[in-house]
Amino acid sequence: MTRKRRRLMILALALLGLGTATALTLSAFRDNIVFFYSPSDLAAKPPGGRTVRIGGLVEAGSLKREGGMTVTFQVTDTAKSLPVTYTGILPDLFREGQGVVAEGKLGADGVFAATELLAKHDEKYMPPDVADALKRAGHPGKPGDAPIAAGEEHQTSTLRTNP
Amino acid sequence: MHRFANPARFLKIANAVLPWAAGLSAVCFAAGLYLGLFASPPDYQQGDTVRIMYIHVPAAWMSMFTYSTMAVAAAAALVWKHPLAEVYAKAAAPLGAGFTALCLLTGSLWGAPMWGTWWVWDARLTSVLVLFFLYLGYMALVDAFDDPARGNKAGNILLLVGAVNVPIIKFSVEWWNTLHQPASVFRLGGPTIAASMLWPLLLMAAAFQSYFFAVVILRIRAGLAARRVQTLRLGQAN
Numbered sequence: 001m002t003r004k005r006r007r008l009m010i011l012a013l014a015l016l017g018l019g020t021a022t023a024l025t026l027s028a029f030r031d032n033i034v035f036f037y038s039p040s041d042l043a044a045k046p047p048g049g050r051t052v053r054i055g056g057l058v059e060a061g062s063l064k065r066e067g068g069m070t071v072t073f074q075v076t077d078t079a080k081s082l083p084v085t086y087t088g089i090l091p092d093l094f095r096e097g098q099g100v101v102a103e104g105k106l107g108a109d110g111v112f113a114a115t116e117l118l119a120k121h122d123e124k125y126m127p128p129d130v131a132d133a134l135k136r137a138g139h140p141g142k143p144g145d146a147p148i149a150a151g152e153e154h155q156t157s158t159l160r161t162n163p
Numbered sequence: 164m165h166r167f168a169n170p171a172r173f174l175k176i177a178n179a180v181l182p183w184a185a186g187l188s189a190v191c192f193a194a195g196l197y198l199g200l201f202a203s204p205p206d207y208q209q210g211d212t213v214r215i216m217y218i219h220v221p222a223a224w225m226s227m228f229t230y231s232t233m234a235v236a237a238a239a240a241l242v243w244k245h246p247l248a249e250v251y252a253k254a255a256a257p258l259g260a261g262f263t264a265l266c267l268l269t270g271s272l273w274g275a276p277m278w279g280t281w282w283v284w285d286a287r288l289t290s291v292l293v294l295f296f297l298y299l300g301y302m303a304l305v306d307a308f309d310d311p312a313r314g315n316k317a318g319n320i321l322l323l324v325g326a327v328n329v330p331i332i333k334f335s336v337e338w339w340n341t342l343h344q345p346a347s348v349f350r351l352g353g354p355t356i357a358a359s360m361l362w363p364l365l366l367m368a369a370a371f372q373s374y375f376f377a378v379v380i381l382r383i384r385a386g387l388a389a390r391r392v393q394t395l396r397l398g399q400a401n
Contacts, residue, residue, distance in 0.1 A: 007242045015323065022327045026338075034340040035285035055340060091279030093208060101342055118278045123347040125213060126357040127204030 036101045038077040047106055054082060054112060055101040055120065063096050075100060075112070086114040093119035170387050173247055177380045184377040191370035198363035206360075212276055217363055219269040220348075221371040222262045226294060227329055229259030229375065233301075234326040237319035247383070249315045250390070252322060253305060254382035258375055260298035267291060278342060286335035287343035290328055297325040 026033065036055035037045075059074035059081055066072055070087040073096075084102050094100060099120030104113045126134075199217030206213035233252045240248035270288070271281045282288065301318050308314035336345045347356045354361055 004242060011238060011242055011323070015326075018324060018327055022331075026331070030339070033286050035283065035342055036340050038340070089279075091277065092212075093277050094279075095208070098208070118280055118283070118342060120342055121208070121277055121344045123345045123350075124355045125206055125209075125216070125347060125360050127359055128207040129204070130357055131207035 039075060039080040039082040040077050042082065042106065043080050049105060051103065051105055051115075053101055053103045054084075055099065056081075058094070058096050058098060058100050060096045072111075075102065082112050083110065084112045084114050086117050088117065090117060091119040093121055095119075098122070170247055170250075174384065174387065177383065181377060181380045184373045184380065188370050188373035188377055191366050191373060195363055195366035195370050199367060203363050204357075204359055209277060212273060213360070215269050215273040216360075217367045219266060219273060220364060221368040222266040222269065223291070224368060225371045225375060226259055226263040226266050226291070227332060228372075229255050229262060230294060230297070230322075230325070231329055233259065234322050234329070237322035240315065240319050241323070249319070250383055250386040251379070252301075252318065253315075254379050254386050255375075256298055256302050256305075258378060258382075260295065260302065262371070262375075263291065263295040263298060267295060283342050285341040285343060286339045287332065287341045290332045290335050293328055294325075294332060297321070297328065301325075 036053035037047075038056055039054065042052070042054055054075060056075040056077045059076045062072075062074035064072050066085075068087070069089065070085065071090070072083060072085045074081045075084050076082075084104075086102065086104075094117070099122060101118040101120055102112065102114035103116040103118075105115075106112050195217065200214055203214075203217075205211045233255050236245075236248040236252045236255075239245045240252070267288075270291075274283075275281050301321050304321055305311075305314045305318035308317065335341060336343055348354045348361070348364070356364070
């Protein structure tokens with residue numbers, strides 16, 4: 001019995017030490033583990049000429065097509081927002097009011113020139129009619145309208161809300 | 164728990180559970196796949212691509228469930244020398260690796276159209292890939308020794324060291340900015356997934372879970388038989 005107890009103690013101590021070491025390592029490398037910076041992070045720590053990823057919501061009403069495949073929009077974390085320009089094909093889930101992650105460089109003019117654009121999905125899953133009902137009720141916190149790169153599924157659901 | 168560590172008693176219970184687990188799995192798979200692939204609504208943002216979730220999410224849950232139970236078994240084997248614990252860990256490992264592979268594969272297939280990329284090195288995706296390598300490493304390690312007892316011991320230590328990865332996977336989407344979305348079901352404040360999509364998901368989770376129990380019982384039975392054969396051979400040789 002005492003031998004089992006001793007083995008249990010050794011095991012518990014070893015796991016405790018390992019857990020602490022892991023927690024310290026992960027918190028020390030916090031800046032390297034995050035996948036993207038928010039516009040506020042970027043304002044606090046300017047990246048210079050480095051290639052970085054920024055992320056946030058595409059500000060509603062900020063999307064403009066500049067002809068060809070170039071688009072400009074604002075990425076916001078609700079505290080700060082950052083103008084972004086991108087040339088290329090937009091991912092399916094790219095919408096105003098939805099999350100986006102852009103990789104590129106911050107120009108001297110304060111415009112973020114993105115070379116790669118990824119759409120970020122949130123944790124909400126619902127059928128189109130539920131989303132419509134929420135939209136009609138003016139539910140706050142409901143994400144994006146204006147599906148610009150969407151299939152017919154989404155377009156019909158937007159049409160239905162504007163009778 | 165100690166009462167069930169006796170292999171003979173365990174086999175008696177396991178043999179009674181096996182047909183029920185297998186039957187439940189078949190029924191839940193049929194119902195869950197039908198609901199998930201045909202009878203559930205498309206998502207308001209993702210359209211029909213959301214149906215990948217009905218495979219991806221249960222596979223992800225099972226990959227973490229399997230690893231957690233293996234780590235508990237490893238602790239039981241190291242501390243209390245339970246005869247069944249090591250047999251269980253070895254039996255469950257390929258299943259866990261399979262679930263993890265399925266999770267990574269379906270996630271990649273979903274990411275390509277939705278995110279616009281097959282793979283990124285964010286905290287969630289990377290930690291799940293580490294989990295996959297832990298399974299493969301464990302399976303390679305336990306069989307790498309001439310003396311099975313030494314192999315099992317090394318494998319058990321690897322399982323316990325790797326256990327720190329499980330909370331990292333679960334909370335990666337909260338601790339760091341990730342491309343992967345945060346949890347939709349097991350979160351404070353209740354699920355953020357519509358009921359018409361939650362039911363097929365839970366059915367699929369039950370299907371995966373009972374599939375796991377049925378197959379792991381079969382594999383433990385085979386593992387115990389292999390041990391018996393080995394003991395008999397050693398007895399003959401002496």
